[in-house]
Structures are given as structure tokens and as C-alpha cells.
Amino acid sequence: MVLRLRLARVPGPGGAKRHRPIYNIVLAQARSARDSKPMEVLGMYDPVPKETPGAKEGDRKTKEIKVDVSRAKYWLGVGAQPSNTVWRLLAMIGLVEPRYLPTGQQTQNALKAVRFPVHQNAGTSGKTRGEKAAASKSMKGNTMVGKGEIGAGTTSPMNPNEA
Amino acid sequence: MFAWLKGPGKAFRKPLPGSSNYLSAYDRQGNLIRKGREERDDRGRFADLGEDEVLKETEDRDGLPKEGARDLKPYPLNAQFKSQPVLSEDLRRAINELVTENGIDLKAVSAAFGIDVRRVAAVVRLMEVEKAWEQEGKPLAKAYNDAVLAMLPTTPYRPSNPPAHEPINDLPVHPWTRQQIFLPTSESRVFTRADAAKTFHPSLLPADERIAHPELVQIAKWEHEGFDRETRQRLMREKDSESVARKEMKEYKRKQWERRTQVTVPGRRWDFKFQDISAEKVNKDGRGHEAVGIRYGMPHEDRKKGQFKIPTKVE
Incomplete structure (x- = not known):
């Protein structure tokens, strides 16, 4: 059986709600039920776009994703398969190459010029990058810096004043 | 009743200028009691004030002496109630x-x-x-x-020598301390306020630390130690700058942490905000309720004592 990184719809803190989905990002056996206990909870995904605190009228809303990047990387490294949705989310921060890209000459040229960070050696640095790739790079770089600073390298900090 | 209204009660028709006008400040004949006390203690109270300040304040009250503690009891039958300024x-x-x-x-x-x-x-x-x-x-x-x-x-507003406004000895009564507890201890044990707080609840702070204005208490302590006014103000300023620096450091750390663990990816219609978290906060039994994500097989703690759903801050 294969391990999957997938979403599991869970009842929120106030109990199960219609029209108010909230998902755990979990690692589970592919053939196990959605609601069964997963092997590991890697984070959560709130698919309902919310206004950021202090936002003005017409500001863009945000969808919140919390994920343990180092654990996700580890499980991808040992062959866990992300589901389509999780693949899309993880691609945004450069943990996997995007599964679907807009087709056409422009995209082909862009892909020739830029490979995604997962396919690059640690030493090489990209030149001109797309928005997504830049974002992913910064996230990866940031987390790596973070690990170095913390020391143990196993946990990401959750408390801003801890580390 | 009319006899009282025309006699002793006449004093209450109009407020006294620059002063309270409570029942307990008068005797049964309707005479202001403190008028007789005027000569005795007015000098002592204003010993630390300049001559013209005393004059100005007395003028505001039409030459009446300042009201003392016993003039500030609006309810004659409740001697414990004192009107606070x-x-x-x-x-x-x-x-x-x-x-x-x-x-x-x-x-x-x-x-x-x-x-x-x-x-x-x-x-x-x-x-x-x-x-x-x-x-x-x-x-x-x-x-x-x-x-x-x-x-x-x-x-009053006296910039040169401001009078203290709050009584600093008032202790807030925490609901957890309202219960009666009989705790046997040995006679030789020194039982402090900290011990008392621990007896009520392990996480309850001692009364001295629950006072809402520790700065005022600190100033009173310095005064007690014999520091003069300039020294006290200097010490207070030093303390303030320390706390400001601490706050800035905290803010700086929070910014650094955000830069390290957060990234916002712009999508077509909305932004995706990614936050790097630690999945290991679940503890070994997988039940840590501080961890991100909804836990499995764990009851919610939202009906437990001390869980508040009302937001405590506005962003």
C-alpha cells in the first residue's frame, strides 16, 4: 500500500458544521477511510478565504495553510504520494513541481529557463524566476535558516518568542 | 421634616464650592464640623506645598478647610464606605x-x-x-x-507636587480566593501570601503580584526606603526604558520568526498564507492540544474552567 499526503475533513473546534469545512493535512495509508485516524497530522488547511485582520474594503482575502515543512519534505522523500489538492498546495511552496501548468510556448520557454527548486542542487541559485518559484525559494531558504538557528533541527518553532 | 429642611438641612440645598457636601460632615445642628478643626491640622497637611498653592486651593473652597477622611462618608450608618476622589x-x-x-x-x-x-x-x-x-x-x-x-x-492638578490619586493597598479579590479553606500547617512554618495563593490554586499568583499597578507599589517602596523624588523619578524612567526595550526585542523576534516561517503566495483570486509549524507538538501520545490541526479521539476542552471564547483583543 502507498502512503498518501491528503486532506481529511474534520469537525472544527465547535463541532461538525455544514458549509464550514476545515481540513487536516494528514499522512495516511492510501486505502484507509477519510475519517479514520491518520498516521500523522502534518498541518491544517482552511479553504474558506478570510479577511486579514485590519484589512480595508477591497483588500484580497487569504486562505490559511499551516504545514510542517520539514515533516512533509521527509515523507515526500520516502515516497509518500500527495493527493491532487495537497500537490497543488505543496507546489506553491516548492516542495514538489506543479502537476498542472498552463500550456503554450511561453510556459515551455519559462520552464526551460527555470527549474523548480526541488530539481536544483543546493549550491546553484536561479536567475530570473516566476513568482511561485521565488516564493518557494524564499520559503525553503527561510526554513533552512530557521533550522540552523534552532539547533536541533527537528521542530519548527510555533512560538515567535521561543527561539 | 420641614423643620429639618429649614434648619440643619438647609446646608444641602446647594453644593459647597470646591468640596463634597455629605451628611457626615455636619453635626445635628447643621454646623460644618471641620470648621472647628481648621486651625489645628490644616498646617500639617500642606507642609510640603508652597504658600501660594495653599492659598489658591483654600480660595477655591471659599476659605473652608479641606475635607478630611471623616467628612467623606456619604452614608452615616455605613462608616466603612468612604467616597473616593x-x-x-x-x-x-x-x-x-x-x-x-x-x-x-x-x-x-x-x-x-x-x-x-x-x-x-x-x-x-x-x-x-x-x-x-x-x-x-x-x-x-x-x-x-x-x-x-x-x-x-x-x-486637583498640581504639577509641582501632585497628590497621589489611587490607594495602592487595595487588593483585587480573585474569585478563587473566595472559598474557605482549612489548611493544617506546622506552627513553625512561615506561611506567606505566596503560600496562601498556592493553597487556593496551584496557578494562582500571590496577592502582591496580582496588584494591577505594580509601578505605584514600587514607587511607594522606594519612598519608604528614603529615596527623594528626583531619584524615584529617575529609577522609574530607567524601569520604563527597560520595559520599552523588552517590548521592542519581543516585536523584533516576532518579525524575525514571521520572516522565517511565513510566506504568502499570491493566487488568482486570493492569497495563500503558508505557516511553517511543528507537527511534533502533539507529544508522544498524539494528544497535545497545543498542536496544529484537529486531534483525533480527544474531547474538546472548551467547557473546561478558564476557557474563554470571547476575544480578548482586537486586531
């Missing part, structure tokens, strides 16, 4: 000016005037509301305000 209009304006225009720290103002820092903050907020209302053309209840202030004891 409120901030005078001048003092309120001065506080607002110091904070908003001169940009002086709330804590420093609180320490200088002996006012609880929460009250200083409230004054500033309410003055803002007042200004906004004036701009909108909303009528203010000035007559009511003036009438109430004329009847209550007030703390």
Missing part, C-alpha cells in the same frame, strides 16, 4: 495633553500622578471620544458632568 477636569486635560501631545509614556504619567495606568489609558481614550463627538456636533452632557464633579471629592 475622582480626577478633576484640569487633571484629565493635563494627562491627555502629556500623553497625546508630548508623547509621554502611559506608565511615566501614571507614576508621576499616582494614578493607575489603566485609568490613565481610559482618560486618553475617553478624551478622544469626547473630541470626536465635538467634531460630529453631538451634544455633551456638560451640565451633568459639572454637577457631579461639584459634589464629589476630586484630585
Whole structure:
């Protein structure tokens, strides 16, 4: 059986709600039920776009994703398969190459010029990058810096004043 | 009744200028008791004031002596109830000016005037509301305000030698301390307030640390140790700058942490905000309720004691 990184719809803190989905990002056996206990909870995904605190009228809303990047990387490294949705989310921060890209000459040229960070050696640095790739790079770089600073390298900090 | 209204009760028709006018300040014949005391203790109370300040304050009260503790009991049958002074209009304006225009720290103002820092903050907020209302053309209840202030004891604004406004010995009564506990201890044991707090609840702070205005208490301690006013103010300023630095450090750390663990990816219609978290906060049994994500097989703790769903801050 294969391990999957997938979403599991869970009842929120106030109990199960219609029209108010909230998902755990979990690692589970592919053939196990959605609601069964997963092997590991890697984070959560709130698919309902919310206004950021202090936002003005017409500001863009945000969808919140919390994920343990180092654990996700580890499980991808040992062959866990992300589901389509999780693949899309993880691609945004450069943990996997995007599964679907807009087709056409422009995209082909862009892909020739830029490979995604997962396919690059640690030493090489990209030149001109797309928005997504830049974002992913910064996230990866940031987390790596973070690990170095913390020391143990196993946990990401959750408390801003801890580390 | 009419005999009283025409006799001793006549004094209560109009408020005394610059003073409270409570029942207990008069004797049965309707004479102001403190008039007789005037000569004896007025000098001692104003020993630390300049001559012209004393004159000005006495003039405000039409030559009457200042009311003492026993004149401030509005209910003759309840001797424990003492009318507490409120901030005078001048003092309120001065506080607002110091904070908003001169940009002086709330804590420093609180320490200088002996006012609880929460009250200083409230004054500033309410003055803002007042200004906004004036701009909108909303009528203010000035007559009511003036009438109430004329009847209550007030703390005057004396920039050179401000009188303390708050009694600093008042202890807030925590609901957990209302129960009666019989705790056998050995006679030789030194049982402090910290021990008492632990007896009530393991996580309850001792009474000294629950006081809402530790700065005022600290100043009183320095005064007790014999530091003069300049030294006290200097020490307070040092403490303030330390706390400001601590706050800035915390903010800097938070910024660093955000830069390290957060990234916002712009999508077509909305932004995706990614936050790097630690999945290991679940503990070994997988039940840590501080961890991100909804836990499996764990009951919610939202009905437990001390869980509040009402937001405590506005962003």
C-alpha cells in the first residue's frame, strides 16, 4: 500500500458544521477511510478565504495553510504520494513541481529557463524566476535558516518568542 | 421634616464650592464640623506645598478647610464606605495633553500622578471620544458632568507636587480566593501570601503580584526606603526604558520568526498564507492540544474552567 499526503475533513473546534469545512493535512495509508485516524497530522488547511485582520474594503482575502515543512519534505522523500489538492498546495511552496501548468510556448520557454527548486542542487541559485518559484525559494531558504538557528533541527518553532 | 429642611438641612440645598457636601460632615445642628478643626491640622497637611498653592486651593473652597477622611462618608450608618476622589477636569486635560501631545509614556504619567495606568489609558481614550463627538456636533452632557464633579471629592492638578490619586493597598479579590479553606500547617512554618495563593490554586499568583499597578507599589517602596523624588523619578524612567526595550526585542523576534516561517503566495483570486509549524507538538501520545490541526479521539476542552471564547483583543 502507498502512503498518501491528503486532506481529511474534520469537525472544527465547535463541532461538525455544514458549509464550514476545515481540513487536516494528514499522512495516511492510501486505502484507509477519510475519517479514520491518520498516521500523522502534518498541518491544517482552511479553504474558506478570510479577511486579514485590519484589512480595508477591497483588500484580497487569504486562505490559511499551516504545514510542517520539514515533516512533509521527509515523507515526500520516502515516497509518500500527495493527493491532487495537497500537490497543488505543496507546489506553491516548492516542495514538489506543479502537476498542472498552463500550456503554450511561453510556459515551455519559462520552464526551460527555470527549474523548480526541488530539481536544483543546493549550491546553484536561479536567475530570473516566476513568482511561485521565488516564493518557494524564499520559503525553503527561510526554513533552512530557521533550522540552523534552532539547533536541533527537528521542530519548527510555533512560538515567535521561543527561539 | 420641614423643620429639618429649614434648619440643619438647609446646608444641602446647594453644593459647597470646591468640596463634597455629605451628611457626615455636619453635626445635628447643621454646623460644618471641620470648621472647628481648621486651625489645628490644616498646617500639617500642606507642609510640603508652597504658600501660594495653599492659598489658591483654600480660595477655591471659599476659605473652608479641606475635607478630611471623616467628612467623606456619604452614608452615616455605613462608616466603612468612604467616597473616593475622582480626577478633576484640569487633571484629565493635563494627562491627555502629556500623553497625546508630548508623547509621554502611559506608565511615566501614571507614576508621576499616582494614578493607575489603566485609568490613565481610559482618560486618553475617553478624551478622544469626547473630541470626536465635538467634531460630529453631538451634544455633551456638560451640565451633568459639572454637577457631579461639584459634589464629589476630586484630585486637583498640581504639577509641582501632585497628590497621589489611587490607594495602592487595595487588593483585587480573585474569585478563587473566595472559598474557605482549612489548611493544617506546622506552627513553625512561615506561611506567606505566596503560600496562601498556592493553597487556593496551584496557578494562582500571590496577592502582591496580582496588584494591577505594580509601578505605584514600587514607587511607594522606594519612598519608604528614603529615596527623594528626583531619584524615584529617575529609577522609574530607567524601569520604563527597560520595559520599552523588552517590548521592542519581543516585536523584533516576532518579525524575525514571521520572516522565517511565513510566506504568502499570491493566487488568482486570493492569497495563500503558508505557516511553517511543528507537527511534533502533539507529544508522544498524539494528544497535545497545543498542536496544529484537529486531534483525533480527544474531547474538546472548551467547557473546561478558564476557557474563554470571547476575544480578548482586537486586531
